[in-house]
Amino acid sequence: MGMLILKPGLLATFQDLGRRGFGRFGVNPGGVIDTAAARIANALCGNSDSEPVLEMNFPAPEIKFTSDCVFVLSGADLDARLNGSPIVSGRLRSASVGDVVSFAGRRSGAIAYLAVRGGFLLEDWLGSLGTNLAAGMGGFHGRAVRKGDQVEFGEDHSAAPRLIASHTLFPFYTPFPTVRFVRGPEHEIMTDRSAEVLRKITFSVSANSNRMGFRLSGPELSPIEPFEMISSGVNFGTIQLLPDGRLIILMADHQTTGGYPRIATIIPTDLPLVAQLVPGDKIGFHEVTLEDAENLFFEFERDLNLLRTACKFKLDAQNRP
Amino acid sequence: MGSGFKIVPLGLDAVSVEFGDAISIDLNERVIAFADAISADPFPGFVEAFPAYSSVTVVFDPRVVRRTSTTTETVVDSVSKALSERVDAAASRSSYERRILEIQVDFSPSAGPDLPECAKRSGLSIADFIRIFTAREYRVFMLGFLPGFAYMGIVDKELEQPRRPDPRSRIEKGSVGIAGRQTGIYPLASPGGWQIVGRTYVEMFLPRSDRPALLAPGDRVRFIQS
Structure with missing residues (x-):
């Protein structure tokens, strides 16, 4: 029961919702970079929310199923194919032994996910099955997948009912999003002019962006006076102001602490929009209150819960003897 | 430094409890003592707390905090309130056995x-x-x-x-x-x-x-x- 990697693609790793509890030892949480896409995929499969999924960049892997299975693709539109025929993502599908999933080209977004019903059999490291590349631990032998890897699936004998996630549940991926933020602890160190520029001007995603952080190019922002601080806590979505006046958005593989001013935090609802950007894409920022940010957060959680419950119900009904 | 501290949000699922902005053994003692105290006696929804030089990052699950909260305030506010009470109660030195x-x-x-x-x-x-x-x-x-x-x-x-x-x-x-x-x-x-x-x-x-x-x-x- 499993799948064979025919082509590895670019740095495809298994990720879950992160490894928690070891920050005091410098172990960062990691986890999927587009949490919405990954969680919707798991909901459609009837998996637990934190089940690991295969996170794929473009070029994405080519994968042959070595057993019958039920799977979901989600996230970026990488022109997915099943045995060469185009398939759309965001719905539950059946595959037979020997079927091949491939991706013909990047059409929108950057990161796609593969979830299988029953999950993947991976290595637990410190309570998480996700891959930590820096440590070389967790996931599939602590590394990105390679050609010839055989990855096993968990038990599953169910057939696939017709399950499709509503478009409205997915974030609206665009190469020029305006994302919402709440103020960070050092927001007030910026000049009024810089605070205004942050809200009015669009920035571009730089080439040296990865799972740790996205660097932005655009107008330089400046502190009112030279500002130094010692290392303190940061989070997924923290926007730091670097000494050269540029911004960096900390992403899923961010370190546990950082020493640059934290001027803002992108709200979790909009982080998937950032995750799906590629170098050259444009991004703008819009401030919201913490209260609004929390309301948006809980709205998505409610919608996802509804989807999860509905999928469970249908999957159970389908597989009732 | 006295008992001065501030609690600043790091988004929706973490706050930083900051005791100062310096590399100081006294501040760091308070930091470790507080991280230990909160880990030993967590609030509902607590995920983890870890020390930096002069601050503690506290991570929580907003869904659990909201579910167990009796007020309509924001999750970050109710976590900050719970933490403030604990800062006052926490020791200034940790009981961690120094090696x-x-x-x-x-x-x-x-x-x-x-x-x-x-x-x-x-x-x-x-x-x-x-x-x-x-x-x-x-x-x-x-x-x-x-x-x-x-x-x-x-x-x-x-x-x-x-x-x-x-x-x-x-x-x-x-x-x-x-x-x-x-x-x-x-x-x-x-x-x-x-x-x-x-x-x-x-x-x-x-x-x-x-x-x-x-x-x-x-x-x-x-x-x-x-």
Whole structure:
């Protein structure tokens, strides 16, 4: 029961919702970079929310199923194919032994996910099955997948009912999003002019962006006076102001602490929009209150819960003897 | 410093409890004591708390906090309130049993490529630089950057070093570095900008242990020339 990697693609790793509890030892949480896409995929499969999924960049892997299975693709539109025929993502599908999933080209977004019903059999490291590349631990032998890897699936004998996630549940991926933020602890160190520029001007995603952080190019922002601080806590979505006046958005593989001013935090609802950007894409920022940010957060959680419950119900009904 | 502190949100699922903005043993004692206290007696929805130099990052699950909250205030507000009460109750010193570890360091030219330049910058001979560097006991303030990377200090004023203007793309595992008045050991090969003065062959990162780093905040370290 499993799948064979025919082509590895670019740095495809298994990720879950992160490894928690070891920050005091410098172990960062990691986890999927587009949490919405990954969680919707798991909901459609009837998996637990934190089940690991295969996170794929473009070029994405080519994968042959070595057993019958039920799977979901989600996230970026990488022109997915099943045995060469185009398939759309965001719905539950059946595959037979020997079927091949491939991706013909990047059409929108950057990161796609593969979830299988029953999950993947991976290595637990410190309570998480996700891959930590820096440590070389967790996931599939602590590394990105390679050609010839055989990855096993968990038990599953169910057939696939017709399950499709509503478009409205997915974030609206665009190469020029305006994302919402709440103020960070050092927001007030910026000049009024810089605070205004942050809200009015669009920035571009730089080439040296990865799972740790996205660097932005655009107008330089400046502190009112030279500002130094010692290392303190940061989070997924923290926007730091670097000494050269540029911004960096900390992403899923961010370190546990950082020493640059934290001027803002992108709200979790909009982080998937950032995750799906590629170098050259444009991004703008819009401030919201913490209260609004929390309301948006809980709205998505409610919608996802509804989807999860509905999928469970249908999957159970389908597989009732 | 007294009992001054502030709690600042880091998005929706974490706050930073900040006791100051300095590298100070007293502040760091409060930080470790608070991180320990909150971990030992967590609020509903608590996920983890970990120390930085003078602040504690507290991570929580907003869904659980909301579910168990009886008020209509924001999740961040109710967590901040719960934490404020605990800061007042927390001790100023942690009960963590401080360990003193001796770590053998190779200061040969291949192990510490920046040592000659650092000694020159400090106006010292290499031997004197090593003597002063190893004379002191260093405190582990926090871990970060990489799994098992301990930020230690405080390095003698005379040995203070700037970060390299051109960070190396690869620093060997076990390299002992200096940046400002901090010192640290790279637990894994990694890019980095610290001045490399020596190297240890002791494993700092213990991935197979449920305590995956040799050092923990509050520990003390002595470097021994090998």
